[in-house]
Amino acid sequence: MRKFSLASLVAMFIAGGCAIEEVTLNSQQVLDASQAAEWRKIDADSLLVMTLPAGQVVIELADEFAPAHTRNIRTLVANHYFDDSRVVRVQDNYVVQWGDPDADTSNARSLGEVSNTLSGEYFRPLAGLNFIALDSRDAYAKRVGFVENFPVGTDGKRAWLTHCYAMVGVGRDNAADSGNGSSLYVVSGHAPRHLDRNVTLVGRVVAGMEYLTSLPRGSGPLGFYETPSEQTPILRLQAAADLPEDKQPSVEMLRTNSKSFEHWVRARRSRTEDWFIEPGQAIGICNVPLPVRANP
Amino acid sequence: MRKFSLASLVAMFIAGGCAIEEVTLNSQQVLDASQAAEWRKIDADSLLVMTLPAGQVVIELADEFAPAHTRNIRTLVANHYFDDSRVVRVQDNYVVQWGDPDADTSNARSLGEVSNTLSGEYFRPLAGLNFIALDSRDAYAKRVGFVENFPVGTDGKRAWLTHCYAMVGVGRDNAADSGNGSSLYVVSGHAPRHLDRNVTLVGRVVAGMEYLTSLPRGSGPLGFYETPSEQTPILRLQAAADLPEDKQPSVEMLRTNSKSFEHWVRARRSRTEDWFIEPGQAIGICNVPLPVRANP
Numbered sequence: 001m002r003k004f005s006l007a008s009l010v011a012m013f014i015a016g017g018c019a020i021e022e023v024t025l026n027s028q029q030v031l032d033a034s035q036a037a038e039w040r041k042i043d044a045d046s047l048l049v050m051t052l053p054a055g056q057v058v059i060e061l062a063d064e065f066a067p068a069h070t071r072n073i074r075t076l077v078a079n080h081y082f083d084d085s086r087v088v089r090v091q092d093n094y095v096v097q098w099g100d101p102d103a104d105t106s107n108a109r110s111l112g113e114v115s116n117t118l119s120g121e122y123f124r125p126l127a128g129l130n131f132i133a134l135d136s137r138d139a140y141a142k143r144v145g146f147v148e149n150f151p152v153g154t155d156g157k158r159a160w161l162t163h164c165y166a167m168v169g170v171g172r173d174n175a176a177d178s179g180n181g182s183s184l185y186v187v188s189g190h191a192p193r194h195l196d197r198n199v200t201l202v203g204r205v206v207a208g209m210e211y212l213t214s215l216p217r218g219s220g221p222l223g224f225y226e227t228p229s230e231q232t233p234i235l236r237l238q239a240a241a242d243l244p245e246d247k248q249p250s251v252e253m254l255r256t257n258s259k260s261f262e263h264w265v266r267a268r269r270s271r272t273e274d275w276f277i278e279p280g281q282a283i284g285i286c287n288v289p290l291p292v293r294a295n296p
Numbered sequence: 297m298r299k300f301s302l303a304s305l306v307a308m309f310i311a312g313g314c315a316i317e318e319v320t321l322n323s324q325q326v327l328d329a330s331q332a333a334e335w336r337k338i339d340a341d342s343l344l345v346m347t348l349p350a351g352q353v354v355i356e357l358a359d360e361f362a363p364a365h366t367r368n369i370r371t372l373v374a375n376h377y378f379d380d381s382r383v384v385r386v387q388d389n390y391v392v393q394w395g396d397p398d399a400d401t402s403n404a405r406s407l408g409e410v411s412n413t414l415s416g417e418y419f420r421p422l423a424g425l426n427f428i429a430l431d432s433r434d435a436y437a438k439r440v441g442f443v444e445n446f447p448v449g450t451d452g453k454r455a456w457l458t459h460c461y462a463m464v465g466v467g468r469d470n471a472a473d474s475g476n477g478s479s480l481y482v483v484s485g486h487a488p489r490h491l492d493r494n495v496t497l498v499g500r501v502v503a504g505m506e507y508l509t510s511l512p513r514g515s516g517p518l519g520f521y522e523t524p525s526e527q528t529p530i531l532r533l534q535a536a537a538d539l540p541e542d543k544q545p546s547v548e549m550l551r552t553n554s555k556s557f558e559h560w561v562r563a564r565r566s567r568t569e570d571w572f573i574e575p576g577q578a579i580g581i582c583n584v585p586l587p588v589r590a591n592p
Contacts, residue, residue, distance in 0.1 A: 271490060
């Protein structure tokens, strides 16, 4: 029943700088064999730390795709806008959303120097990006791949972040410029790719998703909580760079332009673990786990 | 910015048996306009009701795809095998699994007349199925579509249920025949389609997913709980047909071979709601919500 001819992967690894070893690696072995230089330590300037009662959520910002929105978010964070804010919405198999629970009332928090409206950053030119293509038939985009450790779709000219699990976006009303970064959400279910190019994505949760995804679902329309007492407090949302050095999360990502990442994708596409009977020889853009080493 | 030429859908509806109306319908309007005959009431013989402390989970069995496994499961249910069993595993963005927490010990519950091993029902012939194709580029299968209200992949000869959100499968060890229906899981994250044709899928949760997906994640390997006290009790798992008539869940599904389902898919593919700026004109097999009217 097992189809080793297809399933087995022969990866070439240069060990010790001279010996060449031919080995069949599964995904764990790929990580074990990776080199230190293949990992990218995420700069503290690109990390936010959101503290919930249950634990910490670490977010990497995607400045290359949404520079104006990430600038707004950094300003709001510096002004403590999100401290003592709330998770206001948990829609099963969709998104978890947070921000000022009184945003739509006369008690709304001040946005300070941040403008209430901001043009959507729904896509950008593909040119100028280090796009690593993924060989995959995608329902939504002509081509898919990665830029650094973010999943990306492209039509050959425009490029956009894709709504995979853990991607963070900016809530907005109907107007294209009605988002500003004060209301944020994270994808918590099967990728809602119909949102691609309709919402500004600003980053990705790289640690602590489980503190958001295990929250009780909201019983109101779209999963909004119906009473304030159901909302989960966000104690603080801080820039990692503003934390004492020993409290800063250390997050490393396997570079998507590394040999080990190439082997990682191959191993995930053609599973060689004994458990698999008929490995699928296929992979979707939102099914590629992006290897992360985090110590929050 | 809005592209009405592409986004607008003109659906033809025959109203009152004679008048022909031309209307642009969004997905909610499609449901509102659907006819009673387009809905399929699921027979109580095909429904299981799992009672957790927080609420009821309703499962529809897929006899056409896994007749031997669904037979096993019905026997185990009739023998109260799952009553006072446990949710033993909650792996974030993957699966929730339940069964006898002592299955691997000398205290394991008796399977009664159910055999410990059973050949996997990983696929079946496409012939004989009422397959409704979905126009979608899929990373994992040559063609995708629906059989009744289950998502299906096919290579033109074989057909298999796909691991979309809420699909229920049979846990197994490495051997292909090591599953028997006594350990069940449900897909709770982005579709793990690499499991297609490697595990026997037996049905789908049609109501109550939120009681499983909001459980605390397990901290052990693969999301297994490390202590019995973390496990969630399953009070009862019963056949709907064995419940008093007034306690039986009433579940209706929009038939996938109905005109309204065709319009539903079109409306989900090309969103006409004002909120959308650039509707994607695309849809994935696991992104088609299967309309259900349930009164558990």
